[in-house]
Amino acid sequence: MSTCARRCPRRARTSCARSSGPGGRAVRPRSRRACWASTAACGPSGAGRPPPPGEVGTITCAPGPGSFVLDLSVRGERRTLTNRRTITNRYVLTAGPGFADLLxxxxxxxxxxxxxxxxxxxxxLRHEAGPVVPFVRLLDARPAAAPGWARWDDNAFDLLPGEERVLHATWDGVPPQDRRIRLDAWNLPPTTLTDAGA
Structure with a gap:
């Protein structure tokens, strides 16, 4: 599994970093290119020219058959810093016929x-060792019919090697002694978190 990392100078950022080998050692791809609309071109092709209208651009990572995580941030261009908005998403993609390597x-x-x-x-949450952790979920560990719920400010995300995330949950209608969260992910053993500890 690889995680792609290239930065455009303004307005958009893409990330491309390969994670492979024992311990999930990060290895940079040999070649990568990114070019986005309304920004100076990041790659050798089309330098100084924006893509045609309606075309966002292209991303090229090192060739390989495996899956990878695309870390994409797009920042709107505004006149003042306070009006700028950044939208960030991650996508698990594959350069091959499927996602069998995730198994x-x-x-x-x-x-x-x-x-x-x-x-x-x-x-x-802090990623300490190993490859990318896709599909991190924070679930209410109580029975489905139990009253109340927990609302997280983010959920169902991917955690990159070395990354740290701080998340907040608000409990609504759940007695303190009944609160418990199940943490799981594609390549993590499930863990139950409670007020008394994991």
């Missing part, structure tokens, strides 16, 4: 640090 993705190691309050939990 053999090595297990990663992620540490957790949980702070609990009256109605809010703060969870810090």
């Amino acid at each position: 053999t993705l090595p297990e990663a190691r992620v540490t957790t640090e949980l702070e609990t309050g009256d109605t809010t939990w703060t969870l810090r």
Whole structure:
């Protein structure tokens, strides 16, 4: 599994970094190119020329049959800093016929640090070792018919090697002693988090 990393000078950013080998060692692709509309071209082709109307551009990563994570950030151009808006998304993609390589993705190691309050939990996740962790989920670990719920400010995301995320949950209608969260991902063993610890 690879995670793509290239930066455009303005307005848009793409990321391309290959994670492979024992311990998920990061290896940069040999060649990569990115070019986005309304920005100075990042690649050798079309330098100084924006793409035609309606065409966003192209991303080229190092050739290979495996899956990879595209980390894409787009920043709107505004006159003042306070009006600028950045939208970031990640996508698990493949350069081959399918995602079979995900079935053999090595297990990663992620540490957790949980702070609990009256109605809010703060969870810090840090990727410590191994490859990319796709499809991280934070689920209510109680029975489906239990009253109340937890609302996270983000969920169902991918965690890159060395990355740290801080997430916040707000509990609504759940007694403190019943609150528990199940943390799982594609290549992580499921963990239940409670006020008393994991």
